[in-house]
Amino acid sequence: MSVFDERMALLKKIQQTDFVVVEWTLYTDTHPDDEDALDQWREAIKDAAAARKQYENKFGPISLKSTPSKQALEVGWRWNQAPWPWQL
């Protein structure tokens, strides 16, 4: 698998797990007392964080809320660096 393909695959995993968080967030906005949903929402956030970590270890932070890994800095990662999402 090329580096580009690997990047897109790891990114897809983030998009999938983040999307589940988006869905539970909107659902719990209108179902604040659904305890089971709140549990699933918390689990979804954990899954999304794990997927994010996998990508970020290799390709650097997706947002300024994560600390850049040593590996990312060593290969020259900088925030202000292409490709931006619309360029990929």
Add this chain to the structure above:
Amino acid sequence: MWVYEKKLLYPVEVTTCNPMLARYIMEQYGGADGELAAALRYMNQRYTVPDKVIGLLTDISTEEFSHLEMLATMIYKLTKDASPEQLEKAGLGAHFVNHGHSLFYENAGGVPFTATYIQSKGDPIADLYEDIAAEEKARATYQWLIDISDDPGINDSLRFLRERENIHSLRFREAVEMLKDERDRKKVF
């Protein structure tokens, strides 16, 4: 505040070089029922709605900005390497002389975005009904875009965006139900 995330909400893959399609997609970028209008409408209404629906307006508005970025990606990719002649053939000649290859908040007919597309009445039911209508109108626009586009990659992303309108409409309808539960609450005290 907001924090930028260096990723799209959903993958955008553009299969064809088709500036004409970019022009049509601008309807959802800077049009009356587009994503910019949606994001700004909800983000502004949230200050004067009952507390229990503030979260929903904030979260949906934020998601609309990620939809806007997906549409920008489509327009950018569809026009990025097009020549002035190609743009002119696609009906983007007037756009080109004013904006070059840059994007602009305008609809498919080239009419620039205006705040008169959105409303804020300070009446929760009036505002939520406008929001439900906005979602259904955006859904319909996505349908006609899918009907006119033969780019499989673009249509995949448009189908995703259309489905989000279904979900947002559902949540706004639920918000109306939440407010109906407040009926006569004062008398309970």
Add this chain to the structure above:
Amino acid sequence: MQHPSYRGSYKPFVSPRDPCPPITVKYFVLPPQIFTNFQQPGLPQFSPEEALIHGSLWPQFVDGFFREEGIS
């Protein structure tokens, strides 16, 4: 049509003076959310992979839309 339960139809009046060949049945969308005012808890879910593809975590609110349906 993939999801007949989320589509409606009607027969428009056809005049002998209509200039284009008449379409005798017109279809329109009746999206899933209009049949429910409030999502019930515990509905069946898609996997995260499927959810992203469909644009919803819950199959109940997905009606899909394809140009091959010929609604327009």
